[in-house]
Amino acid sequence: MAYSTERRAAVLRKLEPPNAVPLRQLAKEEGISEATLHTWRREARRQGRLLPDADAGPEGWTSRDKFAAVLETAALNEADLAAYCRQRGLYPEQIQAWRTACEQANDWDRASSQRLGQATKEEKKRIKAIERDLARKEKALAEAAALLVLRKNAAAIWGDGEDA
Numbered sequence: 001m002a003y004s005t006e007r008r009a010a011v012l013r014k015l016e017p018p019n020a021v022p023l024r025q026l027a028k029e030e031g032i033s034e035a036t037l038h039t040w041r042r043e044a045r046r047q048g049r050l051l052p053d054a055d056a057g058p059e060g061w062t063s064r065d066k067f068a069a070v071l072e073t074a075a076l077n078e079a080d081l082a083a084y085c086r087q088r089g090l091y092p093e094q095i096q097a098w099r100t101a102c103e104q105a106n107d108w109d110r111a112s113s114q115r116l117g118q119a120t121k122e123e124k125k126r127i128k129a130i131e132r133d134l135a136r137k138e139k140a141l142a143e144a145a146a147l148l149v150l151r152k153n154a155a156a157i158w159g160d161g162e163d164a
Contacts, residue, residue: 015041023037023041045065070095073099
């Protein structure tokens with residue numbers, strides 16, 4: 001059954017925050033299958049519309065929905081942002097937190113390589129200290145072995161001091 005674009009748009013508006021109707025409830029109210037509504041919502045999301053799940057509050061939104069909200073509010077001034085947030089049941093602080101998360105997401109590789117580089121540097125320092133300690137212990141062991149050989153040779157040449 002084909003639905004008109006007007007009906008489709010009206011149904012999708014009911015999925016928008018802040019008064020988003022759960023998909024299952026909307027399917028019963030409108031007499032449209034849940035599968036059809038899921039398809040419509042997925043297509044609208046691909047077009048960049050903000051259609052989070054009604055069951056989840058703003059903190060339960062998908063990262064795609066949060067990113068869409070950040071994009072929609074990127075050019076808004078403070079008053080327009082406040083109006084946008086009221087309309088969707090959000091707080092400006094949430095939008096700012098999501099924007100920060102989006103900005104940091106692209107720095108993940110760089111930050112990760114910096115952490116890895118720092119860890120590698122620390123491991124190299126630790127290995128160098130262990131190698132120095134090992135070299136010192138090897139020298140001490142060689143010296144002790146040389147003293148034992150000398151003592152044995154001296155005892156063989158001059159005899160034990162115990163006989164005297």
